[in-house]
Amino acid sequence: MDYKSLITELYAGIKKRPEVKAVIPMGYVPGYPVLTIRNEQLIVAVPFLRYKQTGEIDRTIVFPIRYVMEFVVPELTLVCFRDLSVEEAFADTDFDKGTGFFRHDAVKDLDRNGYAALRARVLAGFDIIVKSLVEDTVCDASKENAFKNDLQRAVEPSLLGYYKALDGDFYSKYLKK
Amino acid sequence: MVKIKNTGFFKKTVEHADNAPQETASVQEQQATDAKEQSEQTEEPPIQRVVRLPHELMQNVKATAEALNKTGFPGLARDVASLYRKVLDEHFTVAVVGEFNRGKSTLINRVLGREILPVSDLPTTALFTRITFGKPGKIKVYDKEGKEIKELPLAGKSWEGLKAANFGEKEPEGHVVVETGDPWLGKYGIDILDTPGAGDLEERRAQVIERCLVGADAAFVAISATTMLSLTEQSFIRHKIMSRGIPFMAIALTKLDEVPVKDREDVITFLYKKLESLKLKIPVVIADDSIEIPGGKYDSIVGIDKLKSMVLSWMCHNERQELMRKWLVTNVRVILNSAAAMIARQKEIIDAGDAEREKLIAKRNAELSKVHEQWETLREGLRKRCQMCIDEFKAKAAEYGNMITETLQHEVARVPVPKDWLENEYSYRVKRELSAMSLSLDNFVAKQVTADLRWLNGEMSRQFKEMVGMEVENLMAKEDFRPDVNDKAIRLASLKDQSVKATVVSSALTLGAALMLGASGAAPLILATMGVGTGANIISRKLLEKKGEQQRETLKKLIAGQLPQIIEEASADSSVKIKIIYNDIINEAFATESRWMQTQRTLIRQSVASSGGDAAAKVSQQAEMVESLKKLFI
Known part of the structure; x- marks a missing residue:
């Protein structure tokens, strides 16, 4: 089986997936995924959050990550659905209150196409990691470094705390600056 | 199902491409790395002194303490050591003042990058709040005698009961110290004071503000872009800040996001013109990273980093x-x-x-x-x-x-x-x-x-x-870095760009305050008039x-x-x-x-x-x- 672009493909069709249609409210979009290994299985956790356009440039409000769907790799079967608003760790989070703005500083120099290219690169980076883990091969350090840089640039700083809460190891390895 | 063999993959750091290891790190190496990371996380950062006294002077002080100790003066050695520590621990206190609903708490939250203080459209801060570096984050409440009465976790709910009584209940008294792990505060030894709204027609609040200003090294006056420089704000700047010789001050323009984008540049220009007409040479800063101001004319004053660098430049001022x-x-x-x-x-x-x-x-x-x-x-x-x-x-x-x-x-x-x-x-x-x-009576006293x-x-x-x-050189030596009361020559704030003067008058008050602060954690006030009501509204219409x-x-x-x-x-x-x-x-x-x-x-x-x-x-x-x-x- 070819695991070359598993995450990219997952994201390309995620909104059409019946599980997503069934439980994720309208207006929520997938953020960058988080990878985690549990019981020797690779899990990709897809966070969902919403944005609110204000009509002003770079003032689109970013809301906290509200839902998380976890798929097991490589089958991409849904294994867990989380609504963070009912979890104790997020008891103090006001999910109706913006947490930051898009575009953040690191991507302010990118236009729509530039940002799309960055997002594509990040997802391709996930593909590389997934492939190396599933096939148990050594991940190319230069590619992994490039992925780390792209991911750090792409993720909204205001969401970093949520990513840390989703998986501390993944956060420490790729998102912590 | 595919079983992942490299289950520790995400626990390892990403290696640089040029020195990528051929095999995974040993357990010992991993433990060493973990321990280092842990120590880096838990160790409090030492305060980075922006104001650096000559190395030789500090060495001499240290040597003096050691020498006195060796030669049978342990008490005096302790006194010298205490002076040395005071210099190392010196904090720079920045007060944020202004009328109520001018976005003071929002401004502070923005500078600290998180919602430390509660924000609301109603006047909320009834007590003065000192925000200082400390881990773990907590809120300490002190009564009006300066005695700690409770400790609360640093969370939104803790502020209930500390907020202003907007509905007629008795207001809490005393002050609050918030300890937070903010690296900027820790790194440079900066304390921020949040004050109640100065426009409140309530005398006790005006007193709280004065108390804050007495001990402050610098002040930001929060001015809302929607209600620009009211008469009371002008009076406040002149009589409560400039006359008291606060060494450094700036206007923090807030709520600019409530002004339509196209009008923002004009609003700032208006502020500058107004300040010029009032002969107030005060720098302006807009501490908001997300604000859009077309034209780019005011880029140099926009951003939280601008406010922070302003504070650092004050800290390393030669006179200080x-x-x-x-x-x-x-x-x-x-x-x-x-x-x-x-x-x-x-x-x-x-x-x-x-x-x-x-x-x-x-x-x-x-x-x-x-x-x-x-x-x-x-x-x-x-x-x-x-x-x-x-x-x-x-x-x-x-x-x-x-x-x-x-x-x-x-x-x-x-x-x-x-x-x-x-x-x-x-x-x-x-x-x-x-x-x-x-002001005159204050000066007289x-x-x-x-x-x-x-x-x-x-x-x-x-x-x-x-x-x-x-x-005896000065037995009444103050507990603070303020001009010596006997030294008329020192004009701490007679800076070129600010028509602010710290005379011997304000020094004396500062001295009193410093002594008081040392004794009870509270500073004296002579006369507060900000909140004096005139009773005009109770005059019977019949009279007129x-x-x-x-x-x-x-x-x-x-x-x-x-x-x-x-x-x-x-x-x-x-x-x-x-x-x-x-x-x-x-x-x-x-x-x-x-x-x-x-x-x-x-x-x-x-x-x-x-x-x-x-x-x-x-x-x-x-x-x-x-x-x-x-x-x-x-």
């Missing part, structure tokens, strides 16, 4: 550095002089013959008793001066009251429509006049306190020199149903009847506050005396025990050592 150096040198010299005097007395006793020694010791003890009596006389003198200050204060307040009454009556006689004047102007005019009166302190210092210096041969001239006469009577009462209310507890300042000075003097007397008596006892060649040689060595140390602090 010079003040710190002077403070340190003066205080070390006081300690060394004290040591020199002690040694000289000891040497005299040791050198004397056995028969003579007894006489000398008796003489010294008698001298000490005399010194003690003289201290007591000085304290009594200071108490009398305190009473004189209070009497004069009362007389001056009454005099000012008459002047204000006459001024306002004169004004009433000339206004075209007295009713309009009463409704629109009266309240504002009274506040303005009272504000000016407050400050001058009196300064003069009396100088007298006390002079007397103590003279008597010490006469009685025990010791030079009369015609022109009758209205004027009615108003004149009203002014004559009301103003004395208003002034009395405004200055009601001033006598108590003046007494507090003086008492604190007296207490400080008493503590200094007790310390000194105790040391002297100990030395006399030691001298009795030690005699002969060895003791004499030792004392000579000590004297030489102290003299050589004194040369380091000229």
Whole structure:
């Protein structure tokens, strides 16, 4: 089986997936995924959050990550659905209150196409990691470094705390600056 | 299902491409890395001194403490070490002030990058809040006596009960200290003070703001872009900040996001023009990273980083550095002089013959008793001066009251429509006049306190020199980096770009405050007028149903009847506050005396025990050592 672009493909069709249609409210979009290994299985956790356009440039409000769907790799079967608003760790989070703005500083120099290219690169980076883990091969350090840089640039700083809460190891390895 | 073999993959850090390992790191290496990371996370960052005193000076202070300790002066060594630590621990306090609903708490939250303080459209902050570095984050609540009454977790819910009582309940009193792990505060040793809204018509709040300003190194005045520089804000800047000699200040323009994007540049230009017309040369900063201001003309003042760099530039200002150096040198010299005097007395006793020694010791003890009596006389003198200050204060307040009454009556006689004047102007005019009166009275008290302190210092210096041969440089040394009260030349804030002057007057108040802060965590106030109500709204409309001239006469009577009462209310507890300042000075003097007397008596006892060649040689060595140390602090 070819695991070359598993995450990219997952994201390309995620909104059409019946599980997503069934439980994720309208207006929520997938953020960058988080990878985690549990019981020797690779899990990709897809966070969902919403944005609110204000009509002003770079003032689109970013809301906290509200839902998380976890798929097991490589089958991409849904294994867990989380609504963070009912979890104790997020008891103090006001999910109706913006947490930051898009575009953040690191991507302010990118236009729509530039940002799309960055997002594509990040997802391709996930593909590389997934492939190396599933096939148990050594991940190319230069590619992994490039992925780390792209991911750090792409993720909204205001969401970093949520990513840390989703998986501390993944956060420490790729998102912590 | 695919089983992942490399289950620790995400626990390892990403290697650089050029030194990627061929195999995974060993367990030991991993543990070492983890331990290092852990220690980096838990260890508090040392304060990065922006103001750096000369390395040589700091080394000398350290060496002095060590030398004093080795040569049998452990108490004095501790005092020097304490000075050294104070310099290292010196925090730079930035007060954020302004009328209520000007976005002060939002501004602070933005600077700290998280919602530390609660924000609301209603006036929320009833207590002054000091935000300082500390881990883990917590909220400590102190009562008005400065005693810690509770500790709460740093969370939104903790603020319930600490907020202003907007619905008539009794407001909480005291102050709050918020400890947060913010790296910027930790790295540079910065404290931020959040204050209640200055426009509140509630006297106690105005007092809280004044208390904050007394101890602040710098101030940001939050001005809302939607209500630009009101009359009370102008008055506040002039009378409460500039006149108090806050060394550094800037305007933080807030709520610009509530102005349409196209108008934002014009609003800022308007602010600058207004400041220029008012002859207020104050820098402006807009601490909002997400604000869009078209045109790019004001890019240089927009951003949280701009506010932060402004604070850092204030911190490393030359005058501040010079003040710190002077403070340190003066205080070390006081300690060394004290040591020199002690040694000289000891040497005299040791050198004397056995028969003579007894006489000398008796003489010294008698001298000490005399010194003690003289201290007591000085304290009594200071108490009398305190009473004189209070009497004069009362007389001056009454005099000012008459002047204000006459001024306002004169004004009433000339206004075209007295009713309009009463409704629109009266309240504002009274506040303005009272504000000016407050300033004058503050200045009067400050001058009196300064003069009396100088007298006390002079007397103590003279008597010490006469009685025990010791030079006293400044026994009332302050606990803060402020201009020396005896040094008129220091004008801390006479900076080129700010028409702000710190005179000896404000120094005296600062001194009083510093002493008070040291004693009880609270600072004194002389007179607060920001919140004085005029009672204009309670005047019966019937009074004004009369015609022109009758209205004027009615108003004149009203002014004559009301103003004395208003002034009395405004200055009601001033006598108590003046007494507090003086008492604190007296207490400080008493503590200094007790310390000194105790040391002297100990030395006399030691001298009795030690005699002969060895003791004499030792004392000579000590004297030489102290003299050589004194040369380091000229």
